[in-house]
Amino acid sequence: MAIRSLLKLAESKFNFTSPRFPLPCSARTISxxxxxxxxxxxxxxxxxxxxxxxxxxxxxxxxxxxxxxxxxxxxxxxxxxxxxxxxxxxxxxxxxxxxxxxxxxxxxxxxxxxxxxxxxxxxxxxxxxxxxxxxxxxxxxxxxxxxxxxxxxxxxxxxxxxxxxxxxxxxxxxxxxxxxxxxxxxxxxxxxxxxxxxxxxxxxxxxxxxxxxxGTGSAAKICNNLAMAVSMLGVSEAFVLGQSLGIKAATLTKIFNSSSARCWSSDTYNPVPGVMGGVPSSRNYDGGFASALMAKDLNLASASAKEIGLNCPLTSEAKHIFTKLCDDGLGKKDFSCVFRNFYNGKDEL
Missing domain, CATH: 3.40.50.720 (NAD(P)-binding Rossmann-like Domain)
Known part of the structure; x- marks a missing residue:
């Protein structure tokens, strides 16, 4: 059963502030x-x-x-x-x-x-x-x-x-x-x-x-990352198609985010350099979630699907694409680099 007893601890407190790993000002301080x-x-x-x-x-x-x-x-x-x-x-x-x-x-x-x-x-x-x-x-x-x-x-x-x-x-x-x-x-x-x-x-x-x-927490996470990978591929592919047809990515972003195409990859983690600040695409795809980790997670999803005999074609294609990014030496770049480095998308000027 849940343990509810609370005992008073020593008065000592910790204050960890590091130039590399600063404590956020919004972190909750608890006595x-x-x-x-x-x-x-x-x-x-x-x-x-x-x-x-x-x-x-x-x-x-x-x-x-x-x-x-x-x-x-x-x-x-x-x-x-x-x-x-x-x-x-x-x-x-x-x-x-x-x-x-x-x-x-x-x-x-x-x-x-x-x-x-x-x-x-x-x-x-x-x-x-x-x-x-x-x-x-x-x-x-x-x-x-x-x-x-x-x-x-x-x-x-x-x-x-x-x-x-x-x-x-x-x-x-x-x-x-x-x-x-x-x-x-x-x-x-x-x-x-x-x-x-x-x-x-x-x-x-x-x-x-x-x-x-x-195991259900682990299952939920690989399902979440599978959906995240596929949505990033879909958004990147659509942006590249739009650019090729003469539509700016910033314009498409406004359309996506006010219509049925809206998703995390368009409104929070946009892959097109120059469209959104504070995301990996704004800093040459450095930081964020590495392509190598995405490839690893897609391998986990693929293996889990295979074990239960489930056909998952989008998982297979996404795994292939992110594995190729890693093979091309881009494993440490954020996974949104797929826009530039797989689809050859253009920066927003």
């Missing part, structure tokens, strides 16, 4: 005395563009955070601000009530959980009562890990929890939402664990959507 005792000590593994900002918001909210990443320069930024850093996932788990992972691929997640210095401690009892994976991975891997977690033992029982549990909680919103603490979490796993962990999610995001049993 340390309001942090639930069952969530007090949080381990965070994976400090990339998304994870570093999510960890920052937890620190800002008053959680006692310990971090780990293989990127030593990022680790140094955290340690220089007085944040506890650990040399392995196992060391993080040894001092944490809850561990959150934000990693690039299923392979990385499996290594962090089940590797020789992994979170699950080689099958020995573990200290965290809750593991939350916010990586984008396939539902099959999520369910495998959830089973491994639930088959582990706790070093000591945590209130009503007799065994550790895992939630899959991938996110949507991108780097900007991670920085401002307005992410959307798609959550699968035991509903009681989700309810107990709600304060954590509200410290990093604006929306939490409970999807169902283990």
């Amino acid at each position: 340390s005395s309001s942090v639930p005792s069952h969530l007090e000590r949080v381990g965070f593994i994976g400090l990339g563009n998304m994870g570093s900002r999510m960890a920052n918001n937890l620190i800002k909210a008053g959680y006692n955070v310990a971090v780990h990443d293989i990127n030593l320069s990022v680790i140094k930024m955290f340690s220089d601000k007085g944040i506890s850093v650990k040399g392995s996932p196992m060391e993080v788990a040894e001092i944490s009530d809850v561990v959150i992972t934000m990693l690039p691929s299923p392979t990385h997640v499996l290594e962090v959980y089940t590797g020789s210095n992994g979170l699950l401690n080689g099958g020995n009892p573990v200290r965290p009562w809750l593991f939350i994976d916010s990586s984008t991975i396939d539902p099959q891997t999520t369910r495998k890990l959830s089973s491994a977690v639930s088959n582990s033992a706790l070093i000591e029982h945590k209130d009503s929890w007799n065994t550790p549990v895992m939630l899959d909680a991938p996110v949507s919103g991108g780097v900007s939402a991670a920085e401002t603490g307005t992410l959307t979490f798609m959550i699968g796993g035991l509903e009681e664990a989700y309810k107990a962990a709600e304060p954590l999610f509200s410290s990093m995001g604006k929306n939490t959507i409970y999807c169902g049993s283990s």
Whole structure:
């Protein structure tokens, strides 16, 4: 059942401000005395563009955070601000009530959980009562890990929890939402664990959507990214056709956004350089969501569809296009670069 007891914590607070990973002025500041005792000590593994900002918001909210990443320069930024850093996932788990992972691929997640210095401690009892994976991975891997977690033992029982549990909680919103603490979490796993962990999610995001049993959060995320990829391709293709027929992209954007073609790829994340400020297309497609990650997510969607015998032709075509971008050396560019680098679209002058 959900744990509702709140115990007053020490008066110590954390203030993490880094030139590279600044804390957003809009992040919610929560008194340390309001942090639930069952969530007090949080381990965070994976400090990339998304994870570093999510960890920052937890620190800002008053959680006692310990971090780990293989990127030593990022680790140094955290340690220089007085944040506890650990040399392995196992060391993080040894001092944490809850561990959150934000990693690039299923392979990385499996290594962090089940590797020789992994979170699950080689099958020995573990200290965290809750593991939350916010990586984008396939539902099959999520369910495998959830089973491994639930088959582990706790070093000591945590209130009503007799065994550790895992939630899959991938996110949507991108780097900007991670920085401002307005992410959307798609959550699968035991509903009681989700309810107990709600304060954590509200410290990093604006929306939490409970999807169902283990793996459903992961399934929701790959479906979301599939739709996002296809809509970006459709919008880019339409813009290029329009340019070829003599219509400016800015004009088409106004039409799309006031009619039935309106979507996130047109009104929020426009792929045409010169049409919209503050998006990757306005900065040579740097930052944002890498094409390599989109190709990876489309591979996950394709594999999941194949496993259940579902024909998904748009998934296959989208996977082919974003894989080609990666083969052409554009894997680190934002996925909206497909407008310029696959369709040969023109900048808006």
